[in-house]
Structures are given as structure tokens and as C-alpha cells.
Amino acid sequence: MGFDSENAEYMDTVARCLVLACGNTLRSDDAIGPKLAEWAAERFREDSNVRVLTRQQWTPDLAEEIAGAESVLFLDSSVDSAPGRVNLTPVAMSADCFEGATHHVDPPELLGLSRSLYGSLSVHAMLLTVGAGSTELGETFSDPVEAALPRARGVLEKTVLRFLEN
């Protein structure tokens, strides 16, 4: 398993499953992605098929990382869901993937970019989110997100194992 909070190993290995987290660890519940990624890194430490990366923002550079994996699980907080609500949704490549910005791109755009630049299309791509209660400055989770952690970890684990089975 390759893990580093910023950038793990380089493109000399192809992971079957890429876990790609996004979030700011100084913004309370926005840290849910990095926190789950940290847990995933420990859980799959012995498994070289799983690669875990965390970024503050998803940038176009990550298209190359995605191209190097068979499946991708994106981890993020969501301000559109109820606090603590765990959602797992499939990610479809954006057909109209060229309206993004330089500093941040979303999972569908990243899949589209990966396809257009590297001819790569992930076998599976899912987005796991946890609804954020607070994104104010802070290094602790709100109560609903803290309570949702076990369930989110369970969903994460099952999803990665399913990716590895296929």
C-alpha cells in the first residue's frame, strides 16, 4: 500500500484501487475525506493493490494518478447533505468535461480528463461523501459527523474490497 498525506509513490506502480480524498484538515467537518483516507491507509497497509492519496483540492494533475488505477474511490465532505449522512454514489465521466477551473476539478471532470489525456477509463468510480455540519475553523468534527465515522469507514472498506474482487 502506498500512502502519503501529500503524494505517495510515483507512477512506477499501478494500483488496482485508488482512494482519493479531498479536504482541509483545519476546517472541521471538511477534514472527513483526509480522516477517512488516513484510516484506509492503515486498514490496507499490507495491500499493494490499494493506493491512498489526500489533497486539499482536486486538481487537473490527478488525472495522471487516476489513469494509473483500475478503480477510484473519491472521498469528500458534502455541504448539500444532512450533517452526518453517508452517501455512496457512482461517478460518471463528464461528457462535457471542459468547463472546469484551474484550481479545482470535480470527480466527473477528473475522469474525463484522465480519459482524454491518457485514454484511461476506470472500471469503477464511486464518490463517498459525509454531510458536513460545520466547516468553520477547527480540528474536531461536529457531533453528527463524529457519530457517522464508523458507518463511513464500513462503507469505505466494503467498497474497496468490492473493487479488488472485480
Place this chain on the structure above:
Amino acid sequence: MSQTITIDPVTRLEGHGKITIQLNGQGEVEDAHFHVTQVRGFERFCEGRPFYEMPSLMARICGICPVSHLIASAKACEAIMSVRIPHTAAQLRRMMNLAQMVQSHALSFFYLASPDLLLGMDADPKVRNILGLAAAKPELARAGIALRRFGQSIIELLGDKRVHPGWVVPGGVTEPLSTEKRDKILAMIPEAYANIALALGAYKKIADTFKAEIEVFANFPSNYMSLINEDESIEFTDGALRMIDATGSTIEDGITASRYTEVIGEAVEPYSYTKFAYYKPLGYPEGSYRVGPLARLNIVKTMGTRKAEKELAEFKQLAAGLVESSFHYHHARLVEMLYGVERIEEILADSRILDKHVRATAGVNRLEGAGQAEAPRGVLHHHYKVDENGKMTWANLVIATGQNNNAMNLGVFQAAKHYVKNGRFTEGILNRVEAVVRTFDPCLSCSTHAYGQMPLAITLISAEGEVLDRVVRD
């Protein structure tokens, strides 16, 4: 009736700024300004902290060029400690600074500027970004991503983190380079050369199609300042500063960090939070100058590496004397990237790079210290004062963007005056005015990147303050 056109925020920059263009009653451009609209406060909130925390703290100013801040800050601390760092530590820092330059220039050229250069200034704004570039020129988008990875991977291999590594400390670096890491870096070099060659080739093919922009993109005589070695070769980490005038003659040489404030002053304008640096003997604004890739290549006599030397000779042929148009910053960045890769390869070829002695230690031996280093976009100066216990009592930072500030404003004015006629403008015209600022690759505040796509709002305001028209790009 006079009018004001406002471009707020200016897009594809590091940080947040806006442009206002003042029209007179006939619709002609009367004045134009580039405003930096954010304030950071680092100089104040570091007061009271131990000086040895400064490199890590100050590096948080910027997410794109933290390494230059780390180095300038560590050097200011070393002046306070009165230590000279081990040779290997200096070389390792130099390599990290070059790696940062490569990744930052790649970001500027491929992500921020190339959409204009390769898709066209008048291309649909919806596709005029890195994703549009990926669709139209995938090989160049891949090269940009790979060059970013090259620089960031070296930074991470040396400092354990891609952004804000804590490895550069007062006295040197915390950890020596291992053979394994050296070999990993060496293995990445051939691909980096190939990608820079691709970019240089592509740029040279299209540069001539921008003759009109070259003429009016901050194309005027100015002073220039950059670090340079005693042998007149380019330098990013050590050396001393040289200032040249608009004819290319040296007007000040050997400006060490401790002499910096003798020769450089900072002026304030009411429309911007960024100060305006100037050469004191000439006063403000006459003493304004440019820094960064254009300044460096105008000042140096040699790159000191084989491939980049050839490119420097070609670059200097762009004009009879100094290369004055800021449009050529783009070309200069490519030459510097090539130099960076060559120099990194050279540094790694020296077996002393694996030496284990990489840090000197000392306490407070002076109550004041200053350090300087080249950031990708120009020279950076840190100046600190401490009490007997090493607590910070005062700090001043002079960043590249402040040193280019007057030139950016004059450049915006020059381009706006050329393109905006009779009060009429198109999106493509306003993009050209923004693109003038992009040539400088200003770093207004890289540590807090904006989320999502930055909108562009253009507002026409009458002399009475009435909003006459407003166009929003989102």
C-alpha cells in the same frame, strides 16, 4: 461622461486581484490599475514567535513557492545565528528551489498561460483553461502535468511533502539525501528534458502569431533586478543581486541581503494592498524595476549549463538590446525550466551531495538578519529583528509581485489604451488586459487558492457612480 471598466477578479492568477480601467468622456482609456485586494498580515502575527519557527511559518504564505520563502527565511535566521551552512546543505536547498521553479513555471506556462497562447486570446472562455487545452493539445497538457510532477516529486523526496516541506531549517536541512532518492530523481530527468523540448518547440511555432500582443504587453524600458553569480551566471539561491537600467548598464551590483534596505524602498498606493518596491537612489516611481524570468535572462551573461546556454543566446536575439516586452516572460520561463533540470542533474552528479553533514547549529548571535532567494516570479527578501531570547520583534518581507507591481500597472494601462477604443470592448479584449498581468505570473497569495472557477465581472460605472452595464462570466 467618464466610465470605469472593472475586471474583478482577474482569473488564472495565484491569488485575488482586480483591474479597473478608467475611460474619459470620449471613451478613451485615461488610466488603469491592477489592484491586489487581499491582505495577509504575516509580518505582524509572527511577532513574539521564536525566530527558528520562521521558515515553516513564513512558508505558509504561499502554496506555489513555499520553498523560496523557506530558503529566504532560513537565510535570515542564519544571519541572526551568524552561521555558514554546510556545502551539501546549500546544494540540496538549491536543488529544491530549482525543482520548485520547474513546477511553478510549468503551472504558469501550461495551466495559466497556454490556454491563451495555444487556444487563442479570443477563444471561448469556457474552453480557455487547462481542460480545454487537454482537449485541443493533449500532448502539451500531459507535458505540463508531468513537469509539475517532476518538480513536486523532487520536493517531496527531499522534504517529505509536496507543499510546505519542513526540511529547510535555520542552519541547513534536517536530513541528508539518500542514494535511493538521488537515483529516483535522476531517473525522472530524461522525461523532463523531453517535455521541455516539446513545450519550447510548440511555443516557438506560435510566438510570431502574437506580434500585436508582444508590442503592447508591458513593452517599455525599465530597470531589472535579479540574483547573479560572480561568474555572471544565473542564480536562484545564493549569489548577490544586480540592478541594471533600461540600457542594460549595471547601476548597482553585489547587493547582499544585509544591504538590501539601503537600496530598495517600498511605496504605497491607495488602490492596492501590495506595496511598490523601487530603487532608492532613483526614487519612486522612476526607480521601479522588474524581477523574475525576464529580468534574470536580461541580466545574466550565461546560464552556465549547455542546453540552456543555447536557448539563452536565442532568447537574447528577440530584441536588439534588452528584451522588454513582458510577453517574453513566457519564453524565459521555458528557458529557465530547461536550466533547472540541467542544474539538478549536475548537482546530483557530484558525490558530495550524499554527504551526511547537512546542518550547522547556533543560537542568537545577532539581533537582526536578512535573507534573499529567487522565487520563480522574482527575488524574495526576508528581514527579521529579534530580542536576546530569539523572539521575533519585527519582520518585513519584500516579494516579487511587489517588485513587479509598477510594471504590471503600467502594462495594464498600455494594453487597455491600445485595445479599448470609444468605450467599446469585447471579452477577448479584456482577456488580453488580464493576460498582461498573467505574463508576470504574480503570486498574490498562493496559500489560499480560491475554490472552484473564479468569475469575471466587468462593470461600467459612470462618473456619478451609476452602474451603466455589467457583464458576468461564471
